[in-house]
Amino acid sequence: MIYNKNNLGDNVNKICENEDCTVFEMHNDTGDGKMILYDVFPGISLMYNDFYMEKTESKFETPENIFCIDHCREGRIQWNIKDDLFMYLKQGDLRIDDRDNHKKTFEFPIKHYHGITICFYLDKAEYSIKKALDGFPINIGSLKNKFLNKTDYFVLRSEKSIEHIFSELYSVPNDIKKQYFQIKILELLLYLSVIDISKNNEKPPYFYRSQVEKVKSIEKFITEDIEKHYTLDFLAKRFDISLTSMKNCFKAIYGNSIYSYIRVYRINQAAIMLRHTKKSIAFIAGDVGYESPSKFSVAFKDIMGKTPLEYRKSFL
Template sequence: MMEDKVFLGQNVSVICKDNDCTVFQMKDETGEGLMTTYKVFPGVYLMYNDYHMKSCISEFKPHCNMFSINHCNEGRMEWDVGDGAYLYLREGDLKIDNCNHHTGNYSFPLTHYHGISILLCLEEATKSLNSVLYGFPVDLIELQKKYCDNKKSYVIRGEKSIAHIFSELYAVPSKIKKYYFKIKVLELLLYLSALELQDEELERPYFYKTQVEKVKAMEKLITSDLETHYTLDQLSARFDISLTSMKTCFKGVYGTSIYAYLRTYRMNRAAVLLRQSKDNIAYIAGCVGYDSPSKFAYAFKSIMGKSPLEYRKSIV
């Protein structure tokens, strides 16, 4: 069982279990996360990760030589990689590491994260893969060295072939999961083994703590009072960060520009007000920073797909 291979932490509990699947729950004051885990081969586990929380503390400790492959399908995850630097996994990215640095603080800047992790206990996995597929040409130890030789995480950004492999894993009929997982894991390992790494792929876009703290404080400021508008120059001066660094770091943390992020935030807040109150649309427009109801209606429809009135009428 996977629980024998790793220590997941005091904040993780088993909420259901059968012969094929174990569901773990991580819970704290910011929300909860579910990890639905399947044993694919002896020593090989596939885990669906669904988190709805702002942050969590991981106490993960491997009890064997492990290798992990993590795919982000939706949302965003922040890793503290040490030395005052942070790394972000965004939609479509693949992160590969040796599991030695999974202990620590994790944040979800968009308050949600959905993806898949494949965990391999290398010694046991090597034996099992060779037994199920004689002559399987992937050396897992060499694969680990290829991507994790410097002991840090390796991130592949938005590779189309990887997207194809994982896209099919997010919609697998229950009756074929057991066998389909085996095929897809073998396919992924073969692909990673054959992938030629280019020099530019070796660059890891880290953001430093001082910058990250400033853009997080900036995000808190601009979302705490939606009726106040700030220019980029005002934000740059207020938080003592250059315009270029501010734009780059904000997009690195939150996945989009400051104005695009704030626009979506305003519309999501407006949607809550439309659902939970009977206030008129002009009043709600003002609450989220729009003086013009017509401009608000246009922005709302561009984000939510319906006009404010249509959205309100659609609520059952």
């Protein structure tokens, strides 16, 4: 098993294990995480990752020659690529690396992350695949060199072919899981083997720590008092960051423009009040920064799919 209690670290607990899978959990003061691990072939594993937390410390390290593929289904993960530089894996993205620099803190800016990790222990994986499918044309060591020969990691931004392969892995009947995983991993390897990396060699944007810290301060500032409205120029000047850097960095971290983010945030706070208080809809509208109850109602329905009154009645 590539991932186990010994190399995952003392902040990860093994909850249960059977012949099909092993379940690991982690807890800290920011939330909880769960990892469900399947050994698909000897030397090849597939792991579902579900984190509802702000950050976690990875203590994973291994001397083995490995090759890992991470797919983000939903959420955001902040990756410290080196020193004070950060990048973000977003929905649909695929990242390839060798886990040489994986012992670090990872953050989840929108407090959740869901995805799949497929890991190849090269010394065993090659033999396993040849045994499973005689004549399979892909050499995993060569594939690793293709993507990581001159870089620590490689990122493929969301595209239909990748989404097709991974989307089917999130809803597999239990009685065919292992066989289905085997087929999909072979399909993924074939797909990666024909990708022209010269056409996919554009590095995703990265941001300096100073930019990230300022943008996170902006997010905290605008969500602390949601009755107030701020212009982008005001925020850029207050936090001493260029307008362009602020907009680009905010969208990379949180997945939305500042205006879209705070709009959704306000409506989600309103939904909580509709469920748990008896405040009038007009009062709640004002609490979340809407002077007009009718505009609030339109915005609420646009995001939640129901009017505030319909939403409240559904919880009665």
